[in-house]
Amino acid sequence: MSVAQTHHGRFLGSRTPAPSGDARWKLVAATMRRHGYRADALIEVLHAVQGAFGFLDDDGLRFVAASLRVPYSRVYGVATFYQHFTLRPPGKHTCVVCMGTTCYIKGAQGLVEAVQDRLGVKPGQTTKDGRVSLLEARCIGSCGLAPAVVLDGAMHGKIKAEDLVGKVEEWMKHDS
Amino acid sequence: MTLEELQALAEKTRAAAAVAGRVVRVCQGTGCHSAGSDTVQQALARETKERGMGEAVTVMRVGCRGLCASGPIVSVSPDNLLYRSVEASDAPELAASLGGEPLERLRLPSDSPFFARQKKIALENLGQIDPESIEDYIAAGGYTALLTALASMAPAEIIQQVSVSGLRGRGGAGYPSGLKWGTVAKAAGAEKYVVCNGDEGDPGAFMDRSVMEGDPHRVLEGMTLAAYAVGAKHGFVYVRAEYPLAVSRLRKAIRQAEQYGLLGDKIGGSDFGFKVELRLGAGAFVCGEETALMASVEGQRGTPRPRPPFPAQAGLWGCPTLINNVETFANIAPIVRRGGEWYAAIGTPKSKGTKVFALSGRVVHTGLIEVPMGITLREIIFEIGGGIPDGKKFKAVQTGGPSGGCVPEKFLDMPLDYDSLVSIGSIMGSGGMIVMDETSCMVDVARYFMDFCTGESCGKCVPCRVGTAQMHRVLDDITRGTASEGDLARLEELCDMVRNTSLCGLGQSAPNPVITTLRYFRDEYEAHIRDKRCPAGRCRISQEAAA
Amino acid sequence: MSPAAPGVVTFVMDGKDVSARADQTVLAVAREHNVAIPTLCALEGLSTVGACRLCLVEIAGSPKLQPACVLKATEGLNVSTRSERLDKYRKMIVELLLSERNHVCSVCVSNGHCDLQSLAQSLGIDHVRFPYLYPSFAVDASHARFTLDHNRCVLCTRCVRVCDEVEGAHTWDVMGRGIRSQVITGLKQPWGESESCTTCGKCVQVCPTGALSEKGKSVAEMRKRRDFLPYLTQMREEHA
Numbered sequence: 018m019s020v021a022q023t024h025h026g027r028f029l030g031s032r033t034p035a036p037s038g039d040a041r042w043k044l045v046a047a048t049m050r051r052h053g054y055r056a057d058a059l060i061e062v063l064h065a066v067q068g069a070f071g072f073l074d075d076d077g078l079r080f081v082a083a084s085l086r087v088p089y090s091r092v093y094g095v096a097t098f099y100q101h102f103t104l105r106p107p108g109k110h111t112c113v114v115c116m117g118t119t120c121y122i123k124g125a126q127g128l129v130e131a132v133q134d135r136l137g138v139k140p141g142q143t144t145k146d147g148r149v150s151l152l153e154a155r156c157i158g159s160c161g162l163a164p165a166v167v168l169d170g171a172m173h174g175k176i177k178a179e180d181l182v183g184k185v186e187e188w189m190k191h192d193s
Numbered sequence: 194m195t196l197e198e199l200q201a202l203a204e205k206t207r208a209a210a211a212v213a214g215r216v217v218r219v220c221q222g223t224g225c226h227s228a229g230s231d232t233v234q235q236a237l238a239r240e241t242k243e244r245g246m247g248e249a250v251t252v253m254r255v256g257c258r259g260l261c262a263s264g265p266i267v268s269v270s271p272d273n274l275l276y277r278s279v280e281a282s283d284a285p286e287l288a289a290s291l292g293g294e295p296l297e298r299l300r301l302p303s304d305s306p307f308f309a310r311q312k313k314i315a316l317e318n319l320g321q322i323d324p325e326s327i328e329d330y331i332a333a334g335g336y337t338a339l340l341t342a343l344a345s346m347a348p349a350e351i352i353q354q355v356s357v358s359g360l361r362g363r364g365g366a367g368y369p370s371g372l373k374w375g376t377v378a379k380a381a382g383a384e385k386y387v388v389c390n391g392d393e394g395d396p397g398a399f400m401d402r403s404v405m406e407g408d409p410h411r412v413l414e415g416m417t418l419a420a421y422a423v424g425a426k427h428g429f430v431y432v433r434a435e436y437p438l439a440v441s442r443l444r445k446a447i448r449q450a451e452q453y454g455l456l457g458d459k460i461g462g463s464d465f466g467f468k469v470e471l472r473l474g475a476g477a478f479v480c481g482e483e484t485a486l487m488a489s490v491e492g493q494r495g496t497p498r499p500r501p502p503f504p505a506q507a508g509l510w511g512c513p514t515l516i517n518n519v520e521t522f523a524n525i526a527p528i529v530r531r532g533g534e535w536y537a538a539i540g541t542p543k544s545k546g547t548k549v550f551a552l553s554g555r556v557v558h559t560g561l562i563e564v565p566m567g568i569t570l571r572e573i574i575f576e577i578g579g580g581i582p583d584g585k586k587f588k589a590v591q592t593g594g595p596s597g598g599c600v601p602e603k604f605l606d607m608p609l610d611y612d613s614l615v616s617i618g619s620i621m622g623s624g625g626m627i628v629m630d631e632t633s634c635m636v637d638v639a640r641y642f643m644d645f646c647t648g649e650s651c652g653k654c655v656p657c658r659v660g661t662a663q664m665h666r667v668l669d670d671i672t673r674g675t676a677s678e679g680d681l682a683r684l685e686e687l688c689d690m691v692r693n694t695s696l697c698g699l700g701q702s703a704p705n706p707v708i709t710t711l712r713y714f715r716d717e718y719e720a721h722i723r724d725k726r727c728p729a730g731r732c733r734i735s736q737e738a739a740a
Numbered sequence: 741m742s743p744a745a746p747g748v749v750t751f752v753m754d755g756k757d758v759s760a761r762a763d764q765t766v767l768a769v770a771r772e773h774n775v776a777i778p779t780l781c782a783l784e785g786l787s788t789v790g791a792c793r794l795c796l797v798e799i800a801g802s803p804k805l806q807p808a809c810v811l812k813a814t815e816g817l818n819v820s821t822r823s824e825r826l827d828k829y830r831k832m833i834v835e836l837l838l839s840e841r842n843h844v845c846s847v848c849v850s851n852g853h854c855d856l857q858s859l860a861q862s863l864g865i866d867h868v869r870f871p872y873l874y875p876s877f878a879v880d881a882s883h884a885r886f887t888l889d890h891n892r893c894v895l896c897t898r899c900v901r902v903c904d905e906v907e908g909a910h911t912w913d914v915m916g917r918g919i920r921s922q923v924i925t926g927l928k929q930p931w932g933e934s935e936s937c938t939t940c941g942k943c944v945q946v947c948p949t950g951a952l953s954e955k956g957k958s959v960a961e962m963r964k965r966r967d968f969l970p971y972l973t974q975m976r977e978e979h980a
Contacts, residue, residue: 059492064434064473075927088904088936089926090913091493097915098494098651100476101434117396118591118627119553121641155478155645156396157435160553160627161224161261161560172227175262477917494914499790499810652895652914652921653791659836662919663870683869690832693805694793 033083036076041069045077049084056087059095063102072103100155108143108150110169110188112181117156119163124178128164129153131178132185149188194454195462196340199331206332213251215291217241218268219279220320222257222403223438224560225264229281230254233265236284244288256407258320259561260307268320275301306576307558312539314547315363315523316563319407324442327449330410338529339414340461343421346529351422352378355525357533359545364390364481364518365593365622366698367544367611373515376505377423380513387420387428387467388509390486390518391439394478395594396645398625400549401519403561405432405439408523409446413469415522417456418529420467423515428469429490434476443471478595478649481623482697483508483516485651496651497697518623520549540566544610548621554591554628557582571605574628585630589713593622595642595649596702598709599635618709620702634729635714636721640668642706650699657700660691664707671718674725674738681722685711751817752800760813767795767808770821777821778830778859780837781896782809783946785969787905792896794830794859797821805829831863839870840919841877842891848950849962855948856894873919880925882932885955886944888925893951895921899943906972911936912943923951942968 035042048065052058062085066077073096082092096102114120114129129140132151136144143150159165162174168184194202210216219225219234231254238252258266263277269291276299279287283299290296313319322329330336342351356371377385389412393401405412416428432440447469450456458466472490479485480495487509489495508514524546528536537545544566550573553559557579564573570590574580581587589599598619607613611621629638643665652658667684670676688704688711695701711718720726725738750759753766753775760769765788770777780792790807797808800818808821820826837843837856845851877890900912900923911934915924926934944952945964953962 055492057490057492060475060489061473061492064475078927087492088910088913089934090911090924090936093924093927094494094913094915095492098477098917099474102475118594118625118641119397119559121396122554122627122629122633122638154435155394155476155649156398158393158399158402159223159227159261160397160399160551160625161264162227163553163559165227172223174224174227479917494917499807647918650918652916652918653789654793655791655833655836655894656793658895658919658921659840659873662873663836663839666871666873686832690829694796694829694833696790696793 033080036080042080044069045081046084049081054085056085059085059087059092060099063096067102072106074104105143106147109148111150111152111167112185113152113154113157113167114140115157115159115163115165115167116153117158117160117163119160120156120165123163125164127178128166128176128181131182135182135185136189149185194340196337196344199336199340199461202328203332203334203337206328210251210332213249215246215250215272216270217250217252217291218255218270218320219252220256220258220264220266221254221324222261222264222319222407222561223399224257224261225266226438228264228278230265230279232281233267233279233284236281237267237288240284240288241291246288246291250291253323254325255321256319256324257403257561259311259316260301260558261560262558263301263560266301266320273303275303277301307560307562307579310568310572310577311563312547312565313563314527314536314539315404315411315520315549316408316561317527318411319403319561322408324407324409325445327410327446327453327455330408334530335410335526336414336455338526339417339421339455342418342529343461343463343465348378348422348424351418351529354529354533355422358524358528358536359533359540360521360524360528360536361544361611362517363520363524363548363623365596365620367621370517370521373505373517374419374422376503377425377513377515380506382513384427384510384512385423385425386509386512386514387416387423387425388486388490388514388516389416389428389430389522390481390483390516391430391432391436392474392480392486393433393436393519393623394481394649395596395623395625397551397553397591397594397627398623399551400561400624402436402439404519404523404549405436406442409439409442410450411523411526412443412519413446413450413456415525416469417460417467418525419515419517419522421465423513425515426466426468428467429472429509430469431472431474431480431486431490434473440471440473447471477651478645479651479697479699482699485697486516487514494651496653497699499696520624541608541610543612548609548624550624550626552578552626552628555581555585555630555632556628566610567608569606569608570600573609573626574605578628581628581630585632587628588631588633589629589635589638591627591629591638591706592625593620593702593705594625595645596620596698596705597622598705599629599638599713600709601713618705618712620705632729632731634672634727634731635710635717636668636671636727637729637731639707639710640665640672643668643703646699646703650703654694654696654700656691656694657696657703660687660695661700661703663687664691664704668707671721672727672732674721674732674734676722678722681718749813749815749817751813751815751819753819754821762813764813765809766797766811766813766817766819769813770808775821776862777808778862779809780855780859780894780948781898783898783966783969785906785973786898786901786946789897789901792833792894794833796826796829798823798826827863831865834859834863834865835868835870837894838865838868839872841893842872842874843949847959848892849953849957849959850892850950850964851960853960853963854950877922880931881955882930883937883939883955884932885939886931886941887953887955888923888931889951889953890922891951892949893923894949895923896948897923898946898948899923899952902942902946902969906969907938907940907942909936909938909940
């Protein structure tokens, strides 16, 4: 017995056209197909959209809602419930400061403030030029290396405020 | 794959490993990995090959060794050598030393209390096997419990062994696993589910992460045994999206197990079939609560619902569902293989076995440890953890994350188990253990946790949604020096009300960090309120308040 | 008929023996016996969510309070629907709601016909001891016939449930989480632009406060008509 038959969803092909000819929609469509267009795959599919495009926009949400036959408001409710999903395009670079307990007692707040002062953006915001996003994480589970940050996906442990600001400044001046 | 075929493969893999006399293991846990252990592994592999050691030395990647802050960690067997903070540039020197004099410069004494005081069951394969190799897991005895059970044990016998073992849920609440399994097994329904809760959301916890990354097959084997025991055909592993390495290792492990016929239809040639799907969390602490987790697996907002009915009666899609966390499942194969009695002989009368803790904060050796229940906090922090660095004084240890409490010095000699921690206002929780010294302000810590709970409250029930926000506001005022004695009384009233009226465990336990700090460190609250002073010098008392 | 006949249970409510059908909730039984238990999210004809926590009752022998709207009547149950402790918690819950958003009755269309206001009155709340959080929300007047004022919303989700369960449109849902939760229509579009709204008005009628109202109503003029809900429920059961 296949999983698709047992989880309430019906196996239905999607006739919903993708929002654009962008090849990345094919990846999203593949994820939906793999899950048999089941409504319970909504979060998996939102991961696929965000993985492909970096964020979730209205066109993407409408496409997913129509393909999985989930009401718009429910899709929006799910997309805004989980911290991982973002409805705004992220900056070219991202600086995630872990705010887990261990990082916090080892000075993560100081790291956030240092970057905040340098960039003039609050956590959750992106610089006006779209270059850098500053984000906070609840805990990235790297407590042995506190305080920890994730810069463009790479973990850096036991980091000092001046070193972090130095790395962020590299992003600001280079066309990298 | 039958039991005989499994044993033959294990034998063959072990024989191949024995040919290479020396094994160099490079830790690829998240801590070591971020410190560059993959380049260390490549450099060591290159060096040993260039030195013509190819046959005699195997360089492999392994899961977390535990001593995360000293990474990358490299071990050499059979010499029983441990090296710390190894860099790629150390590879030539290290390779040259193999079989000769140890490289003292990087050496870590392997008899240090950090390792000697531990007892590894759930973590026994971590640091030993390549997490991406099912053959390695099989060579270490993996899947023997499953295939033996399928061949010769009735489902009820497995549940019996789990009951006898005294294993309690390692996710935090400590519900007896055998009882839970029995309820799901007895529940009526053609369709049942087994769910592994890998949504380790407590800040300061990385036990489950290390197990999923370092020994993913152990989790799958535990789930499959559970599925056989309760009569489930489908399972889900719910993993945080924040753990990409765990996600990819589990994906790979599921594929490998399917290829060997250890997942899927007719496992081990029996009539039993079990399929496992991964489900990614997306950043919501409340999804650690089982009814919220189920809503999330179903693709919905992760809001909890009132219990009863319990998931064991009506869970995923209304079907009986067994939910256990990663560490609980990691203990199942050894229990089935060695018997419940063996496991029950470890630990305290009411809390059997071992517990994995993520030890971090103001402590010399931070990392992942597994210790028998009944050990004291003092032994963990001062012997295994090596005490407080920089000559500072111990103040408190936080257990149980945002649902737990801060334990002061006077309880350090208390034997650690589920019940003793509850008796002093904290909880075991999933195993995060954060040590704080005199530089931490306990009011600030309480404020930090309330900030966390306010942000993580799902918003469904009023006491948690608004109550945590109001408590956070009072705590914020206290740390600024702008609160009054009346605010403190109101805070205590809110603690009582939120604890007793909230819908789920998140809200019911959200006041715990406040209640314990008020109980044990009330003087710090009073200093902020009466004297407009932060004893730890951490809070920014506003100028007007101080004046 | 003996009280132990199949499907019938006997239990103790506030010290008195009562009998009930086994599928009834304690709240339903209490209402049959004219025992007043305050509620906000519960509404007959809609699914129960146990979210407002006002209907919590004490169960003898259990430290945990249980919501009467969800708690099933069982043989031998012994519940107390009133106690000093319950009164205190209920009062605090309403105070918390009043502190969460702007509930100034004197300028509200629902003044005098509001469930939250009656709750506050019946619980004897004359002032709120918690600081007002009051985030400021814009009023959505984009719909031709109705108005949505988030400032009056208590997040009971009656609108979400009636739209999904009775009307079948699922125009409404909740976005965000915690103190930042908010009811939305469609993809957080202006209500008037929602593709799925049928303008049936059920959400407006079940809303306990002035958050959802009919356009053109002035202060204190918005009376809600909810008779349709038990009627529809009954009719659908008949014809199911």
